[in-house]
Amino acid sequence: MQEVRWPGEWLRGVLELCVLGVLADGPTYGYAIAQRLADAGLGTVKGGTLYPLLARLDADGLVQSSWHAGEGGPGRKYFALTAAGRRELSARARLWGQFVEGTWRLVPREEEMQ
Amino acid sequence: MRRDDQAGRKLSGRRPHLMDEWRDAFVTELRLRDVPGAQVGEALAEVDAHCTDSGQTPAEAFGDPVSYAAARAADLVVEPRRMPLRIAWMSFAGVAGALAVLVGTDAVAHRTQGELTLGELLTLALAPPLIAGIAALAFRPGAGRRGPVLVAIGAVVTMAAAGVSPMIWPQVVVTLPGPVLLATGAVLLAAAWWRLTSGRAFADRVVDPRSGQEPFPLPRWLLLLLRFGPPAVLVLAATVVALVPHTQP
Numbered sequence: 228m229q230e231v232r233w234p235g236e237w238l239r240g241v242l243e244l245c246v247l248g249v250l251a252d253g254p255t256y257g258y259a260i261a262q263r264l265a266d267a268g269l270g271t272v273k274g275g276t277l278y279p280l281l282a283r284l285d286a287d288g289l290v291q292s293s294w295h296a297g298e299g300g301p302g303r304k305y306f307a308l309t310a311a312g313r314r315e316l317s318a319r320a321r322l323w324g325q326f327v328e329g330t331w332r333l334v335p336r337e338e339e340m341q
Numbered sequence: 342m343r344r345d346d347q348a349g350r351k352l353s354g355r356r357p358h359l360m361d362e363w364r365d366a367f368v369t370e371l372r373l374r375d376v377p378g379a380q381v382g383e384a385l386a387e388v389d390a391h392c393t394d395s396g397q398t399p400a401e402a403f404g405d406p407v408s409y410a411a412a413r414a415a416d417l418v419v420e421p422r423r424m425p426l427r428i429a430w431m432s433f434a435g436v437a438g439a440l441a442v443l444v445g446t447d448a449v450a451h452r453t454q455g456e457l458t459l460g461e462l463l464t465l466a467l468a469p470p471l472i473a474g475i476a477a478l479a480f481r482p483g484a485g486r487r488g489p490v491l492v493a494i495g496a497v498v499t500m501a502a503a504g505v506s507p508m509i510w511p512q513v514v515v516t517l518p519g520p521v522l523l524a525t526g527a528v529l530l531a532a533a534w535w536r537l538t539s540g541r542a543f544a545d546r547v548v549d550p551r552s553g554q555e556p557f558p559l560p561r562w563l564l565l566l567l568r569f570g571p572p573a574v575l576v577l578a579a580t581v582v583a584l585v586p587h588t589q590p
Contacts, residue, residue: 257387258394274391274402275409278384282416294386294550302551303390 231268238269243280244323245269247308247316250290254307257281281306289315363399363406364388368547368557370410373482375424378545384413385556386549411482424480427536429473434533436503437465439575441526443582448519450583455522457515460507468499530575538568 242264249255249263257277264272284290289312296302308316364385371381388399395402403409440461448455475495549556 256394257391261395273404274388274395275404275412278387278391278403279412279416282384282413286416296551302386303394304387304550 231270233270238272241323242269242272242276243284244316244319246277246280246284247289247312247319250306250308250312251316254305256303256305258303260306284312288312364556366406367399367410370407370482371414373480374410374414376414378547379550382548382556383550385547386551390551414482425473425477428476429469431533431536432472433465433469434529434536435571436468438526438529438531438533439578440465441522442530442575443526443579445519445522445524445526446579447582449523451587453519453587454516455519456513457517458507458510459512459514460510462514463510464503464506468503471499472496530572534572537571 245264245267246260249260255263257274260281261272261274261277264270281290281292285292285306288309290306291309292304292306294302294304367388368381368385371384376384388403391397391402392399399406440457441455444455444457444461447453472495476492479491479495546555547557548554
């Protein structure tokens with residue numbers, strides 16, 4: 228997908244939900260999360276943004292982290308959704324659906340703007 | 342092959358240096374914000390792991406170390422900042438304890454009463470808040486590396502003032518029995534020493550969660566010096582005080 232520069236406040240609003248969404252597919256580590264976000268077209272999410280967010284999710288009990296030894300490297304910190312994180316994700320996903328539906332009703336389609 | 346591998350290898354020649362400077366600034370700033378050692382180690386290991394995976398330098402992936410430390414500290418569970426209070430108490434207990442032990446030793450050794458002068462009491466009252474104030478100023482978040490220099494200058498000025506003030510104000514204000522002074526001094530010194538050795542340098546170390554080892558170990562001689570230097574100096578001074586005969590009438 229081609230790189231789009233999204234307005235910063237959009238990303239701030241949706242990043243947590245997206246990270247929870249990535250983790251719904253199974254436990255993974257920080258750099259892999261950043262790559263998944265980039266692959267989805269969200270652009271490069273810097274470590275300086277990602278890890279404080281993960282730490283916040285960890286402190287809120289939505290994810291759980293643990294270090295696992297890597298093949299060659301000294302190890303990676305894996306993040307996994309907790310049961311509370313799963314509940315939070317499904318609640319927020321439902322809200323997000325309503326939010327997108329609502330905004331889509333207000334925002335004109337591109338062809339209507341011509 | 343990962344796209345970044347090549348860049349990573351190209352950088353690896355100078356990366357350790359860049360890495361250390363960045364890590365140093367990051368750890369210092371987290372410490373200044375009272376982040377516990379275990380969490381400092383955790384945040385540092387995250388940076389290392391991310392940079393190993395992405396082939397980026399810490400500055401590329403995380404930006405300015407001081408800003409990132411500020412962002413990271415805001416999300417960590419941090420005890421309220423009590424550093425100035427801690428240092429004021431430690432310097433008071435240390436200065437008062439040393440004074441009481443020395444005057445007490447002098448009194449016991451020469452079978453006289455222990456006498457505290459106005460200058461000594463003024464030093465006792467003023468030195469701790471002064472030291473704590475300098476420390477708070479020097480070690481505030483974002484202060485960078487000027488801290489230790491400021492503290493050293495402050496300590497020298499304070500010590501000089503403490504040495505001079507009893508000569509300016511030699512009037513005896515309080516007279517106490519030697520053993521009472523000795524006992525009080527011993528308790529105060531024990532408290533100060535306990536605070537020192539249970540402090541960060543000794544107890545709350547930065548530990549890498551992956552290896553369980555310290556990324557920045559303090560040299561053993563420095564730990565021994567910090568731990569046993571002050572008591573050794575005091576014992577020496579007390580011995581001198583006890584052996585030197587009174588010349589004053």
